[in-house]
Amino acid sequence: MIPVWRKSRRSTNQGGACVEVAKLAATIGVRDSKRPNDGHLTLSPEQFAALSQRIKDNILDL
Structure with a gap:
């Protein structure tokens, strides 16, 4: 399977x-x-979901 890479809108x-x-x-x-x-x-899907949630919650210093 060839991955399809995408950026956020x-x-x-x-x-x-x-x-x-x-x-x-x-x-x-x-x-x-x-x-x-x-x-x-x-x-993993769980790790990605946790990372996404931390970003949405502004927990990470980006």
């Missing part, structure tokens, strides 16, 4: 820090949209 193309996500076989891939060939972080 909220991301901008004005030099912002953007990530892309893709559903992989049993995990979620996360990578830097500016450097897609540098590899990606692999998270």
